[in-house]
Amino acid sequence: MAELNTTLEKTLDTLLAEKKYSSVKDILSTMAGEDVAAILQELPGKSGPLIFRLLPKKIAADAFIEMESDYQENLIRGFSDSELTAILDELYVNEAVDLVEEMPANVVERILSHVDAATRKEINQILQYPENSAGSIMTTEYVSLRLGTTVGQAISSIRRNGSDRKSFYTCYVTKNRKLLGRLSVKDLLLAKDDEMLIDELMKTNVISVNTHADQEEVAQMFSKYNFMALPVVDKEERMVGIISFDDAIDVLEDETTEDIEIMAGMTPSDTTYLHSSPFELFKHRIGWLMLLMISATFTGMIINNFENALSTLVVLTAFIPMLMDTGGNSGSQSSVTVIRSISLGELEFSDLAKVIWKEIRTAVLCGAVLAVVCFAKMMLIDRLLLGNTDVTLLVAGVVCVTMALTVLVAKVIGCTLPLVAKKLGFDPAVMASPFITTIVDAISLLVYFGIAKAVLF
Amino acid sequence: MAELNTTLEKTLDTLLAEKKYSSVKDILSTMAGEDVAAILQELPGKSGPLIFRLLPKKIAADAFIEMESDYQENLIRGFSDSELTAILDELYVNEAVDLVEEMPANVVERILSHVDAATRKEINQILQYPENSAGSIMTTEYVSLRLGTTVGQAISSIRRNGSDRKSFYTCYVTKNRKLLGRLSVKDLLLAKDDEMLIDELMKTNVISVNTHADQEEVAQMFSKYNFMALPVVDKEERMVGIISFDDAIDVLEDETTEDIEIMAGMTPSDTTYLHSSPFELFKHRIGWLMLLMISATFTGMIINNFENALSTLVVLTAFIPMLMDTGGNSGSQSSVTVIRSISLGELEFSDLAKVIWKEIRTAVLCGAVLAVVCFAKMMLIDRLLLGNTDVTLLVAGVVCVTMALTVLVAKVIGCTLPLVAKKLGFDPAVMASPFITTIVDAISLLVYFGIAKAVLF
Numbered sequence: 001m002a003e004l005n006t007t008l009e010k011t012l013d014t015l016l017a018e019k020k021y022s023s024v025k026d027i028l029s030t031m032a033g034e035d036v037a038a039i040l041q042e043l044p045g046k047s048g049p050l051i052f053r054l055l056p057k058k059i060a061a062d063a064f065i066e067m068e069s070d071y072q073e074n075l076i077r078g079f080s081d082s083e084l085t086a087i088l089d090e091l092y093v094n095e096a097v098d099l100v101e102e103m104p105a106n107v108v109e110r111i112l113s114h115v116d117a118a119t120r121k122e123i124n125q126i127l128q129y130p131e132n133s134a135g136s137i138m139t140t141e142y143v144s145l146r147l148g149t150t151v152g153q154a155i156s157s158i159r160r161n162g163s164d165r166k167s168f169y170t171c172y173v174t175k176n177r178k179l180l181g182r183l184s185v186k187d188l189l190l191a192k193d194d195e196m197l198i199d200e201l202m203k204t205n206v207i208s209v210n211t212h213a214d215q216e217e218v219a220q221m222f223s224k225y226n227f228m229a230l231p232v233v234d235k236e237e238r239m240v241g242i243i244s245f246d247d248a249i250d251v252l253e254d255e256t257t258e259d260i261e262i263m264a265g266m267t268p269s270d271t272t273y274l275h276s277s278p279f280e281l282f283k284h285r286i287g288w289l290m291l292l293m294i295s296a297t298f299t300g301m302i303i304n305n306f307e308n309a310l311s312t313l314v315v316l317t318a319f320i321p322m323l324m325d326t327g328g329n330s331g332s333q334s335s336v337t338v339i340r341s342i343s344l345g346e347l348e349f350s351d352l353a354k355v356i357w358k359e360i361r362t363a364v365l366c367g368a369v370l371a372v373v374c375f376a377k378m379m380l381i382d383r384l385l386l387g388n389t390d391v392t393l394l395v396a397g398v399v400c401v402t403m404a405l406t407v408l409v410a411k412v413i414g415c416t417l418p419l420v421a422k423k424l425g426f427d428p429a430v431m432a433s434p435f436i437t438t439i440v441d442a443i444s445l446l447v448y449f450g451i452a453k454a455v456l457f
Numbered sequence: 458m459a460e461l462n463t464t465l466e467k468t469l470d471t472l473l474a475e476k477k478y479s480s481v482k483d484i485l486s487t488m489a490g491e492d493v494a495a496i497l498q499e500l501p502g503k504s505g506p507l508i509f510r511l512l513p514k515k516i517a518a519d520a521f522i523e524m525e526s527d528y529q530e531n532l533i534r535g536f537s538d539s540e541l542t543a544i545l546d547e548l549y550v551n552e553a554v555d556l557v558e559e560m561p562a563n564v565v566e567r568i569l570s571h572v573d574a575a576t577r578k579e580i581n582q583i584l585q586y587p588e589n590s591a592g593s594i595m596t597t598e599y600v601s602l603r604l605g606t607t608v609g610q611a612i613s614s615i616r617r618n619g620s621d622r623k624s625f626y627t628c629y630v631t632k633n634r635k636l637l638g639r640l641s642v643k644d645l646l647l648a649k650d651d652e653m654l655i656d657e658l659m660k661t662n663v664i665s666v667n668t669h670a671d672q673e674e675v676a677q678m679f680s681k682y683n684f685m686a687l688p689v690v691d692k693e694e695r696m697v698g699i700i701s702f703d704d705a706i707d708v709l710e711d712e713t714t715e716d717i718e719i720m721a722g723m724t725p726s727d728t729t730y731l732h733s734s735p736f737e738l739f740k741h742r743i744g745w746l747m748l749l750m751i752s753a754t755f756t757g758m759i760i761n762n763f764e765n766a767l768s769t770l771v772v773l774t775a776f777i778p779m780l781m782d783t784g785g786n787s788g789s790q791s792s793v794t795v796i797r798s799i800s801l802g803e804l805e806f807s808d809l810a811k812v813i814w815k816e817i818r819t820a821v822l823c824g825a826v827l828a829v830v831c832f833a834k835m836m837l838i839d840r841l842l843l844g845n846t847d848v849t850l851l852v853a854g855v856v857c858v859t860m861a862l863t864v865l866v867a868k869v870i871g872c873t874l875p876l877v878a879k880k881l882g883f884d885p886a887v888m889a890s891p892f893i894t895t896i897v898d899a900i901s902l903l904v905y906f907g908i909a910k911a912v913l914f
Binding site: 030031032034155158159162163168169185186189190203204205207222223224225226228245246248249250252253256257260261263264265266272273274276278279281282285286288289290292293294296297299300301303304307310311314315317318319320321322324325326328329330332333336337338340341344346347351354355358361362365366369370373374377381382386388403407433434437438441445 | 738
């Protein structure tokens with residue numbers, strides 16, 4: 001309830017304590033469904049479901065669709081048949097699909113038996129599209145107009161039949177279900193002449209997506225074009241549904257969260273953090289931790305090979321963390337930048353050469369500056385200030401050359417792997433910090449000991 | 458042009474080669490402004506600006522606003538006064554503001570002298586709001602209706618005056634500029650009776666934002682509520698503008714990119730990757746690399762303090778990378794999860810205790826499993842398979858206990874710092890992988906050597 005006015009919150013608390021449910025209902029009836037959902041779900045005991053059943057059905061449905069699925073299930077189990085039908089009537093088909101996907105089998109059965117046959121068919125249709133496809137997030141309630149309709153007729157038709165259309169403001173002109181054109185309610189209302197045919201008014205070069213398009217690409221189209229809705233067509237170019245901007249915003253957020261989770265070495269989760277149990281968090285996190293821990297065997301082996309030399313010049317050990325961290329950070333800067341650019345549709349595999357060349361020049365700049373500062377730091381702080389006489393000019397030289405080379409290698413690997421992953425059909429986000437760090441660690445140690453062996457022993 | 462049909466692309470290439478600019482214009486005139494912008498900007502030499510000036514002014518303006526700022530500047534410098542006025546007339550005020558913010562002073566002067574006085578005043582007003590505030594991204598073209606208007610009158614008024622309103626589909630009812638209510642064109646069109654007063658139809662509990670609200674919070678409200686537009690009010694609750702969903706989507710994307718860049722240890726950039734020079738990338742990356750490299754002095758000091766012991770038991774060195782990486786990865790999993798939840802408005806500082814308790818339990822699960830597997834790995838791979846007899850039961854024990862403790866500490870620090878940063882008014886995204894890794898590195902070394910000293914020497 002963070003965003004609600006605290007005075008209102010206190011008022012509601014008082015009214016609830018006094019069991020003045022009818023006044024609570026009146027207050028909630030003026031609010032947005034999202035806020036009603038938040039309030040009801042925080043109420044203790046049975047008062048949430050009790051107040052829910054008092055709400056006007058439009059607001060009840062708006063709130064219902066914003067609730068967590070366990071709360072929804074609980075509500076449905078308490079509904080009478082007519083209450084269930086009333087709520088389902090208010091949902092768009094894509095919302096009903098989301099509900100069906102979350103509920104256990106016996107609840108799904110009850111839901112499907114309380115929608116009309118046409119809706120049931122549409123729900124089943126949408127359920128068959130692959131997860132994360134355009135088809136799976138579309139809805140079927142769009143306004144469709146016929147060629148030869150006049151502006152005046154179109155406006156009357158929308159006023160008569162538009163109430164349950166999700167794409168109310170964008171109308172599609174179809175013939176034998178083929179998508180011929182698009183026009184907006186704004187175009188209709190601003191048309192100078194009610195007798196004008198929509199054939200002349202409509203835009204014929206309509207951007208649409210295929211049912212099997214990836215939902216992330218679809219969402220990116222909304223951020224590129226300022227669409228309110230995007231039509232979805234099947235393989236035969238027949239219009240089957242629309243995706244609306246508000247659903248696209250949700251997809252954008254979910255896909256970004258998924259990218260960020262993968263980039264931080266986790267398997268993505270559908271549950272919000274506060275609703276995830278420690279065991280669920282554990283399951284999403286242990287895989288990568290385990291893999292990365294075991295792959296660190298290589299760094300251990302590299303150090304073991306160099307054991308004799310290290311025991312005679314232990315000072316080299318002190319700079320291992322700095323070299324590994326700087327390499328890891330440099331690599332993840334590049335990989336994360338490239339991964340995000342791929343997500344935003346700004347980079348493709350064909351840009352690889354351009355990207356590598358850009359990263360090489362950036363790495364030379366970063367590496368040179370870091371090496372110079374590192375050299376000064378080792379001489380001034382480590383040797384003079386801390387009095388570590390093992391830090392000779394030669395040792396500092398080895399460390400700083402290693403640093404510059406590591407930054408270069410890290411940046412080239414960091415920018416290359418995500419683009420290669422994309423090309424091979426993997427998720428580029430996997431090629432982020434943890435993965436890059438592990439590879440760069442091993443390489444930086446090899447470079448370090450290689451140079452040290454050549455120069456110091 | 459990645460998303461354009463390749464046949465179309467070839468057609469355009471051919472027409473351009475044959476200098477059939479008028480046909481090119483006809484083709485582009487059927488397309489979305491975003492695609493026209495992409496095509497024109499890729500054309501060599503003067504043909505882009507040449508074709509641009511042939512386009513119908515609505516499409517020209519739609520394309521113009523999607524172009525890179527150096528291309529826009531180039532176009533403006535070539536415009537006649539009347540061409541400039543024609544383009545500026547088609548822009549919304551917020552688009553004109555964006556343009557003014559990007560252009561050099563002499564171009565700005567020319568732009569401001571070609572808009573009418575009222576628009577100039579609005580532009581200057583919006584320019585005064587702090588960067589990243591709701592005021593700075595709003596626009597002033599909203600539909601406002603007066604109390605006492607009937608549905609029929611409202612519809613006629615919109616049909617007469619709505620053409621240049623960005624919030625065409627959402628109307629605001631104001632009195633002395635105070636915001637009293639909101640209703641949609643859908644509400645108006647679906648109203649049963651044209652004589653009904655909008656006073657009865659409008660929603661009075663209107664969610665609005667203050668001009669000084671952070672744009673990220675505003676964008677989050679769009680992803681929470683399914684708004685098409687959100688009204689912006691000043692300190693006196695007077696309505697001053699609206700923010701529309703398409704601008705909010707852009708803000709959401711920009712803010713997420715910024716978060717991701719900061720999380721990867723970079724200062725955020727406004728320029729897209731392919732448009733950034735290596736020197737610009739260097740500037741955005743060197744700061745954190747430098748800071749983190751210098752702070753690695755501490756890990757070096759810790760290792761130096763333990764130098765004598767390490768020289769007698771070099772095998773301990775081999776496990777430093779594994780311990781540091783596992784700690785870093787564990788910590789960044791927690792910090793990134795918490796940072797994203799904060800961004801999505803799901804977590805606040807008041808949840809700190811709940812979060813820490815959840816992370817402790819997750820860390821115990823992760824730490825225990827990792828420690829057991831690590832112990833098995835050290836005994837089977839390092840000792841038996843690789844024949845490293847220095848890896849004794851005691852050494853493996855020290856490494857595995859350190860690992861479990863490091864995971865615990867890393868997860869607690871990782872989840873705490875972002876929430877504390879948020880509370881103190883810093884950007885939580887700073888508390889991501891690179892920062893956490895540096896802290897956890899030092900702590901894991903201290904734990905490692907502390908336990909080793911107690912057990913092994």
